[in-house]
Amino acid sequence: MREEILAYKRERILEEAVKLFYERGFTGTTLDDIAAELGVTKPFIYTHFRSKVDLLAALCKPTIEMSLAAVENAAASPGTPTERLHRAVVDFTRVVLSRQSNIAIYFREEKSLAPEALAEINALRRKFDHVLTRMLRDGIVAGEFELDDAGLASLAIGGMISWAYTWHRPGGRLKLDDLSGEMASMALRMVGARQTALAKVE
């Protein structure tokens, strides 16, 4: 119970930090700003995080982990390569859109991370690309995809989706589910998949 309260305070700090870093940038936000928004003072933050940079890592890393988990999960799921890719794109898009601020902060402030934190995150990203590339290769072997370069295509798909953090406005024209569906059909067309192979999913 004591533990839970501690965890809750930590979460609240992160939540407010994400909001402000997203709106004003990392450097443009002071710890005093965050504290003020929470109705506390700066030393309070220091009882939960070792430094401003530590706070940054704490809000980036789990989001990257979620992205990786989305594609890994899809890769391990049953179905044809086409179905697995569909699922990967839908789920990854969901992560990007639901954690848009965290993603934005990460890409903007990568250079501000401590070297070890950066190394950990980079390892996750390499794994992400690796899993996605593998999925595309499986599809080529199975004769479902037609691609010159699976590695490049995985970067292209990853980019097309990640990029959504720059333009998506929650409450905009397209809802999260529509968007992730559209993203998936664009990705499938891009890899040369026959959409008919997906009848049951769509």
Place this chain on the structure above:
Amino acid sequence: MREEILAYKRERILEEAVKLFYERGFTGTTLDDIAAELGVTKPFIYTHFRSKVDLLAALCKPTIEMSLAAVENAAASPGTPTERLHRAVVDFTRVVLSRQSNIAIYFREEKSLAPEALAEINALRRKFDHVLTRMLRDGIVAGEFELDDAGLASLAIGGMISWAYTWHRPGGRLKLDDLSGEMASMALRMVGARQTALAKVE
């Protein structure tokens, strides 16, 4: 001639600033660092730029202008929508890869720009999306593309290409020309274009 020397000095400052901002981040680079790299001192920079933020705008804006010019130029060029889209993707990819550092700095430091500079750049970006969306609609009307949502597809294509600034390594496996060609074929497949319509280009 005097003017030319002035312009040259300005260019050199920008060049070094791009390099350092790219490597160490905007906040992580001091004006003293830039001056030191050039073998001069900080006040020298102030004879060419009004502030650090001014320097930032000076290195972002022209790059965004080049991106817009690439698609506008392709849109105004002769040929079928398929051919025009192909050209737009190839040329835009070239801009992104050749000005990779500038692009990276811009996306990372958008929040640090002065409001007016940001407004100008945002106007350019809106125009970029508009031109690209228009190009896709033309293709749909002409029966060459098959798309649910031209606006979304233009964001997807723009994102897939812009994203290259995060992973491209000059001197890597793929050369600039190969990359832009591959990007174009992925984009064409994504919009449902028949590749055969491009025989003469490829």
Place this chain on the structure above:
DNA sequence: AGGTCGAGCTACCCGAAGGTAGCCTTTCCT
């Protein structure tokens, strides 16, 4: 009731970096 413990606050330090005032040197013109 009194004491102890700990959470959070007040108040402060200090380094770093953007920006500037005023001097020096070099060059070019007269």
Place this chain on the structure above:
DNA sequence: AGGAAAGGCTACCTTCGGGTAGCTCGACCT
């Protein structure tokens, strides 16, 4: 050659913000 102007440097100011030492107040236990 002498002088003036311009370009760049030395030396400085000032602000701001990350980080911390030490106090206070409230809660809980005895």
